[in-house]
Amino acid sequence: MARKLIIAANWKMNKGPAETAEFIGSFLPGTEELSQKCDIVIAPPHVSIPAASSLLADSVVALSAQNVSDQDEGAFTGEVATCMLNELGVQYVILGHSERRSIYGESDEFINAKVHKSLTADLRPIFCIGETLEEREGGKLEEVLRRQVSGGLANLTAENMADVVVAYEPVWAIGTGVTATPDQAQEAHAFVRSLLQEQFGSEVAAATRIQYGGSVKPGNSAELMNREDIDGALVGGASLEAASFHELIANAVA
Numbered sequence: 001m002a003r004k005l006i007i008a009a010n011w012k013m014n015k016g017p018a019e020t021a022e023f024i025g026s027f028l029p030g031t032e033e034l035s036q037k038c039d040i041v042i043a044p045p046h047v048s049i050p051a052a053s054s055l056l057a058d059s060v061v062a063l064s065a066q067n068v069s070d071q072d073e074g075a076f077t078g079e080v081a082t083c084m085l086n087e088l089g090v091q092y093v094i095l096g097h098s099e100r101r102s103i104y105g106e107s108d109e110f111i112n113a114k115v116h117k118s119l120t121a122d123l124r125p126i127f128c129i130g131e132t133l134e135e136r137e138g139g140k141l142e143e144v145l146r147r148q149v150s151g152g153l154a155n156l157t158a159e160n161m162a163d164v165v166v167a168y169e170p171v172w173a174i175g176t177g178v179t180a181t182p183d184q185a186q187e188a189h190a191f192v193r194s195l196l197q198e199q200f201g202s203e204v205a206a207a208t209r210i211q212y213g214g215s216v217k218p219g220n221s222a223e224l225m226n227r228e229d230i231d232g233a234l235v236g237g238a239s240l241e242a243a244s245f246h247e248l249i250a251n252a253v254a
């Protein structure tokens, strides 16, 4: 089954509203053509979403949040609810990023609650998984991915899965400049797809897009995206500069 590429910019804690507007101004020209072969998504920090939302409104570029609460409203200081993102036209939300797992202690169960909350609100989760170097070297790669997939995607239906994008991001490759080789990435992606097959059946496994993340750059996006089970990228560092993110996507679709 042909899966359309999806490449998303994860800006993390970078770019306020002014820088967001500046980026979008220089990034948009040419995106219409790129979007024929690749869905393009930008995930700014929450406070920059209003600026991004109005500038992206008539464009082919989709808007994502980097996190969302598992609650609807109320006494949850510092949190942002799905309905607030809906109001701003947000379409995707990154969940379970390794920085949220390791720095903020988010568990598979908590991430699963957010996945359910997002789907109920018509937000598409970009659901992140990935092993640390220690886990990989300790022979635990498959065990970790299995736990993250079965826990984070627990109690979802095959229908739900049509709105879920999975991002495989080996923690040792995030922000380090060390990219998994296309072989390493392909191998992990094929394994993740086999887990989706066990959990949801072969149709869902064949249709689900699995992004690779971890030091994706303009110079390596093509060789990664050429692999059978790699359907896009979640990009941190190389998405912060409009020209570099543009080039990364252009090389991926070429």
Ligand code: PGA
Pocket: 010, 169, 173, 174, 175, 176, 177, 213, 214, 215, 216, 234, 235, 236, 237, 238
């Ligand atoms: P990186 O980050 O591209 O800077 O490695 C990727 C991510 O954390 O999503």
